Amino acid sequence: MSAPRELVLHPRVAQQGFAEEDLQKVLGEVLPRVAPFRGRAVHSVVATLDWDHRLPSKALTLRLHLCYDEAGRARFEQALARRRQEIADRDRFPEFDVPDLAGLPSDESYDIELTSTLAVESMRLTSPWRREIAPEDARQAVATVRRSSQFAEVQGDGVRSPQLGDLEAVAWTPPCESQQARWTLDVWWLTSFDGRIGRGWSFLVDFVSGDERVAAAREFTIRAG
Numbered sequence: 252m253s254a255p256r257e258l259v260l261h262p263r264v265a266q267q268g269f270a271e272e273d274l275q276k277v278l279g280e281v282l283p284r285v286a287p288f289r290g291r292a293v294h295s296v297v298a299t300l301d302w303d304h305r306l307p308s309k310a311l312t313l314r315l316h317l318c319y320d321e322a323g324r325a326r327f328e329q330a331l332a333r334r335r336q337e338i339a340d341r342d343r344f345p346e347f348d349v350p351d352l353a354g355l356p357s358d359e360s361y362d363i364e365l366t367s368t369l370a371v372e373s374m375r376l377t378s379p380w381r382r383e384i385a386p387e388d389a390r391q392a393v394a395t396v397r398r399s400s401q402f403a404e405v406q407g408d409g410v411r412s413p414q415l416g417d418l419e420a421v422a423w424t425p426p427c428e429s430q431q432a433r434w435t436l437d438v439w440w441l442t443s444f445d446g447r448i449g450r451g452w453s454f455l456v457d458f459v460s461g462d463e464r465v466a467a468a469r470e471f472t473i474r475a476g
Contacts, residue, residue: 254293316357374427389420401468
């Protein structure tokens with residue numbers, strides 16, 4: 252990604268004396284793993300390094316904010332300025348806890364969890380729009396799963412209650428989460444639910460290849476509430 256980038260440190264992170272060279276190295280490591288949604292052009296990237304509300308921190312969160320245009324960058328800067336003021340207003344001795352930098356608006360947002368030694372533990376898309384799926388995309392994804400060999404194998408595993416519903420497209424999944432080459436659409440097939448815990452299969456549908464296919468299938472477990 253060749254868009255201009257900037258790194259902003261939360262005051263509680265800056266106070267812990269991390270070397271700028273090490274922080275830039277981490278940023279350079281994770282940026283190539285981020286592929287903008289459906290090939291969107293990126294105007295700029297702002298990374299914020301956030302704390303875990305402990306001193307010294309045992310973990311950090313690097314938040315990547317992709318802005319598609321100047322208007323998106325302006326919205327982000329306004330929200331960041333307000334958050335910085337909130338932090339400054341509460342940063343009075345002996346006050347320890349101050350707000351973090353979560354929830355700032357951008358066109359595409361990622362949280363990268365880091366250890367205290369700045370090793371990358373996980374990356375995930377946090378943009379709320381990941382669950383906003385156009386009806387035609389959902390229909391196409393479900394149809395792709397329904398005719399796949401992976402789904403045929405799962406259907407043959409045993410008896411399933413029809414009350415569990417049909418295949419459902421639930422979320423867009425970026426490559427940094429799925430380990431696939433491109434963005435996929437996650438389609439769920441619930442196989443059991445006892446009122447507390449649900450189990451099923453997740454099918455990742457590749458939309459960009461020109462020949463829609465199920466790129467991966469994996470089991471999942473969820474807990475209600």
